[in-house]
Amino acid sequence: MDPSLYDNVMFTTHRPEVIFTSGKGSWLSDITGKHYLDFVQGWAVNCLGHCPEVLTQALTQQASTLWNCSPAFYNVPQLALSEKLTQASGLDKAFLVSTGAEANEGAIKLARKWGQVHKSGAYKIITMEGGFHGRTLATMSATGKPAFGTMFEPKVEGFVKVPFNNLQACEDAIDESIVAILLEPVQGEAGVLPATQEFIEGLASLCQQHNILLMFDEVQTGIGRLGELFAAQVYGVQPDVMTLGKGLGGGAPLAAVLAKDSVCCFEPGEQGGTFSGNALMCGLGLAVLNTVNQNHFLDQIKDHSTYLQEALATLFGKHSLRGHGLLLAVSLEQACASAIVEDCFAEGLIINAPNEECLRFMPALNVSKPEIDKMMSILTSVMKNRCSA
Ligand SMILES: Cc1ncc(COP(=O)(O)O)c(C=O)c1O
Structure with a gap:
């Protein structure tokens, strides 16, 4: 892609020079064919994931x-x-x-x-x-x-x-x-x-x-x-x-x-x-x-929330966790959230840092447990590398 094409977009925020072309469920793909596990979902917007049937x-x-x-x-x-x-x-x-x-x-x-x-x-x-x-x-x-x-x-x-x-x-x-x-x-x-x-x-x-x-x-x-x-x-x-x-x-x-x-x-x-x-x-x-608005759907959100909370608590400690349902965050001991977000992005995981001391997770409401496992495995390895650097 010709980088000068970016110049036609009015500057309002810093964006990585990545161009997304398609999405399905919890996954996004860019123009080079790289896949990303999306735990931001358009800022808590795509509640049923990308392109749900x-x-x-x-x-x-x-x-x-x-x-x-x-x-x-x-x-x-x-x-x-x-x-x-x-x-x-x-x-x-x-x-x-x-x-x-x-x-x-x-x-x-x-x-x-x-x-x-x-x-x-x-x-x-x-x-x-x-x-x-x-x-x-x-x-x-x-x-x-x-x-x-x-x-x-x-x-x-x-x-x-x-x-x-x-x-x-x-x-x-x-x-x-x-x-x-x-x-x-x-x-x-x-x-x-x-x-x-x-x-x-x-x-x-x-x-x-x-x-x-x-x-x-x-x-x-x-x-x-x-x-x-x-x-x-x-x-x-x-x-x-x-x-x-x-x-x-x-x-x-x-x-x-x-x-x-x-x-x-x-x-x-x-x-x-x-x-x-x-x-x-x-x-x-x-x-x-x-x-x-179907009971089993809301029940599943609660179940998957518990699953994600347990996994995050294991990595970051229970005291650092907050939120409800699938709007969760952890507070970090060091002010390095945007560096963690960048490292995760490089590894094909999209998460969000509302500020330097905090990571936020807002996946699709129908995210699966294997997708939560995958997210945790990328995040764990990013945290390990960061903390041992
Ligand atoms: C609580 C809350 N209110 C309002 C807005 C603004 O919504 P929009 O960006 O669709 O105008 C946001 C967006 O992040 C929000 O989180």
Whole structure:
């Protein structure tokens, strides 16, 4: 491949000079024919792995039926997916979009509108230090990632950051201007940091007490990633608003805002988007949900999670392990995570380092035990070489 071809892609991040050509299940192949075991899966997106038969069929079938009839009309997959999502989540309405950031923008706008209608114009949203909500201007402003601190100033106003898992700090931040609390139940980009049970339950009762909205960003945790369909079920707490993305489309751009009836107060013209409720994407989302939302599928995620956790605990120590389901991380004693990720990549294994002290694992939800064994064998030999170097 002519290296100058890379120059046509706008630079936004450092990428290895490898070109991927195909994928199947947990495996990716590059243009030279090298195979990679993929434990990142498009950033926790391809929940059924690469090119799963069930999604290829759903896509093909929908592609020959209807792609897009404009967001100004209803279509069959949009209605079916909205019904499935509301039934599964216990929420009442779904607004379907393309990306996690767009879903969070929608949730932020919905909270602000609800504040105008029901809370005398309250508009500020409490978000968490370390939390991640996307890369649009408002979702970057809601994000508590230190690196975003001074980027693209001025930020969108109206987000009050508090330390994660600190209920008192949340309570102290609530005043008449606050309309909602928005958080990831497990902070993914911060390195897989789960909220404590007490924190989530405490937030739910604070929200009730002060009549403000509890909003879960489940873009990374939703659609079976934690071993239940939603993190809300892991914690046994019902939010007023939930956002989904990533796994919902199984690798294609699909995201959602789900909300209680009592919160839905948009008037015509206030919310929309060309691809909202797109039939082609919704057809895929429906097939994803039908597959993941089967008891044995979720049971298998839990079983394989235990298997992977035991293997990681043997290599890194139990104390260094955190996460739920197939969103797991280990903390490292030395700050060398990106070097380990690079070594693994050279050996044909894709894992992720959210920061220098942490390795993250987010394989396909249908990853097999032999694939977990293979991943561990590559990682073990990389760790051995690194640590004895
Ligand atoms: C929790 C969370 N929210 C929102 C987003 C943004 O999603 P997208 O990149 O699809 O806009 C991400 C992406 O990593 C995420 O992890």
